[in-house]
Amino acid sequence: MAATADRLKVTARSLKVLREAGLSGGLADGVRSAKMVKTYGPFAGIIETAALRDADAVAITDEMGDLTFAELNARVNALARGWTEAGFGRGDVVAVLCRDHRGLITVLAAAGKIGAQTLLMNTGFAKPQLADVAHREKVSVLVYDEEFSGLVDAIDPRVRRYVAWGGADSAAHPDDADSSLERLIRSTSSAPVSGPPQPGGLTLLTSGTTGTPKGAPRGKTSPLFSAQLLDRVPRRRGETCMLAAPIFHGTGLGQAVLSLALGNRLVLRRKFDAEETLRAVANYRCSVLVVVPTMLQRILALREEIRTRYDTSSLRIVFVSGSAMAPDLVTRALDEFGPVLYNLYGSTELAVMTVAMPEDLLHDPRTAGRPPVGCSVRLYDTDGNQITAPNTIGRIFAGSNISFSGYTDGRGKEVIDGLLSAGDVGHFDETGRLYVDGRDDDMVICGGENVYPLEVENLICGHPDVDEVAVIGVDDPDFGQRLNAYVVPVEGSAISPEDIKDYVRANLARYKVPRDVEFLDALPRNATGKVLRAQLIGGAVK
Template sequence: MGPTTLLKDAVHKAGVLGRSVVVLRRSGLVGRPDEGIRSLLAIRKYGPFAGVIDMGAREHGGSVALADELGELTYDQLNKRANALARALATRGVRSGTVIAALCRDHRGLVTAMAASGKLGAKLLMMNTGFAKPQLADVTRREGVKALIYDEEFTDLLDAVDPHVDRYLAWVDQDSTLSDRSIPVLEELIASTDDQPVDTPDQPGGFILLTSGTTGTPKGAPRERTSPLASAQFLDRIPLRKGGVTYMAAPIFHGTGLSQALLSWALGCKVVLTRKFDPEDTLRRVAEHRCTALVVVPTMLQRIIDLDPGVLAKYDTSSLRIIFAAGSAIPSDVVTRTMDVFGDVLYNLYGSTEVAVASVATPQELRAHPSTAGKAPVGCRIELYDEQGNSVTEPGRIGRIFVGSGLSFQGYTDGRNKELINGLLSSGDVGYFDEQGLLFVVGRDDDMIVSGGENVFPLEVENLLAERADVLEAAVVGVDDEEFGQRLKACVVPAEGAKTDAEEIKNYVKANLARYKVPREVVFLDVLPRNATGKLLRNELSGA
């Protein structure tokens, strides 16, 4: 790297730093210099999550940090709970570098365990609550888990887990049928242990997130490094502000939920949690707590706006300034209908477990272009490359999406990594930029269907079908075909009471898209198969 390139790189980094500080000050995350220094020290000491909770206790001690089904906890109470649990786990052998797994829904037990693990310098593996026994056992073994914290409802899944893994109950049901009373319960450990601050661990704590796992066993993606400045990537295009109220509908084990919960606590917000998602109950709680932000995955959003208009009108959700959606593509009609119901408050983040943040679409951009993924925020960079690694710059030309972000992971726990080009990480998706620089994601690189020599990305056909009033949702997959190599198969979930005809569906696509994009087969299903975070399980549809 020559002197000129080094100088340009230094100037670019200085510019990003300056813009990031402006964004953080605007949001209220950074105020006086001494506050910023204390935040940096807390994060360096305990890691990002425990550091934020520790700082929250200092700055917002008496303010409500968390509201769940058991009531409210202040920042001071939450931090003391984390201290007590950290001490209790330490006496049972958990120390810096120990891998703890959490198989929990969203509640105070999970949040306390997240903070306690950081105070010990442990690595917390966030398990997917949609796991089956084989996945749970495989991931536990592969990641070297020494302790498992879980909710009682998942007890039956633990049969296949190594019996030498220590077990702790984070949530006990009111009508508990638990027979093994020897398993420690977090609430009892917390109540019986000193809650004074713990010693600084040998290394700060961190998280291991899991990829979506739509095929096979999901891979582990560590999150062990961060900087408060990286928060600007979310706050640049999403107006989260200090002292708001965030309703966390998306599960915290997922990157979407974790990032927004962490950011909300860093801003001194109250975070509302529930263990299971219900669309009407979400509206009820938004109204009750006067929530300013609602965090969802797209399937949750669709279930909310599919409620009867009378139900939607029943609750006062005028306090909402932000509906934050991420995790998978949002159908264009869902984008439009959401803003018609709630106003122009929808923000759609495009990213992945590996690359973290790539781009954000604002309400203004979504009004004009409902299918856009928006633009890269401060600190992020997106470039497109073809199969040979050549840069793709022409508007409208499809290329593979590569992302640069200070939050990107450094490789899977098994040693593998995503493809890198010029320091940018592959997202695994393909897309294009329009004339205004807006990003449009066409689909997964490996979702592409080659039919009769023509390349088809399912998302375009799916969005078209989802716009029909008689279609609730749709998925398009490739099926082996002797003549064409692959043929398109559309799996359609009809709207309630609709009498949709397969030939009419085909004719509709033929009238709006190229002939080679017309499904040769249309099947009707009651529901599309999805994992716990709403991602479509396409591999289950080929034989549907």
């Protein structure tokens, strides 16, 4: 009875959140939207609904110009019909290797309409990763931007290929090619298509920072899932969103879906440029900016005369996710944009775990915030016992309205009490805010003392002469393990390794002082900004 009552409370609160955001405009509208999503899947169902409700509103603005919801839906129907006529449908896997543009959105929706599984490929993959993933996931259709032609030749030639965008810097589709996605769309009827027996699904890929990326299929999503994103991030209907985060990543994907569902104008750019992002925010009066931490860092690193050239006062929300944010970056962002910063803590497998709102980050820039409606986060010790005491570190487990049934290679993640391991350790403070203390497998034992590198990393990052830093545990013959710090100094700085060590020594315990400090021009990162720590340990970066 108690569990049923709790579920009813969550449902009631979720519906209230959706109404406030403008996603629940009445019973008829809600039933129609739910039916569309059930028939076609999230992307296609949302676009179908928006085409009926906001037909002439701009859905996407990219380097090709504006595209209304009605025009976008017509493109989706044409592509779905063209693929059906070519014999593709349920059981096929459509891999997408594209930057952010209308073609990517069209493919995601069209694949859902024919019942195919969509595999979102990371544009930063190397040839071996692409080939391994395509073979493992049994890809039958590949859609890619022409700039990646040199990579996709590693994939089985029997896979049907379509080019979505021509040339690395071209603002034109390759219409003259038989394999052109645009040609197929323009040569096929855009009449409505009937739904498949079962809508297609999505498979996201993990970052692959330690090997071949794992496939994480997104299972059936609760109709109330959007409430998890909206409960602590007050997005609203009819706004304009500058989506800088890549859509192949969970952050970009989730915010793209939410933008379309809200009837928002989605501003996309194929490649991230810090100044261009500010220009777009100013030109389109964007109220929402979605970035990963590295992008935010690049924006704030622009010279002041460049930043002040663009009016960003329209921003109500600067939404950041994808990797940990250093407290110093949080503070600088709040100083630059005001109390509009929202930081989501999630993962490919779990989507949303907690969200830090501006008031949370002003309270303490280190916090990951609180779980939104429909999410549960608990801490457990190594024996599987729940930790309830504040300020006690434990392993983080979470559950939400996104279902994860295991990776496509058959592996899974540890589950306790129905909650999935996040792979991180953390603690709650007395107010119920979560703090992430590091990766579960990153803990370093230095001379018998437990150290989480993230604490040292965050401290060094706050030094005025440090641009960015990574702290890693490595083997040591005397102490078992030790800390190494890889530092990118501020341009023109004369800081030395001893300065870094003295700074840590003055603020933390002596056993947390890095044994070695190495200066680099830049940290190696993947396409979503995560540091490639294996390259640092292996000495591949200088």
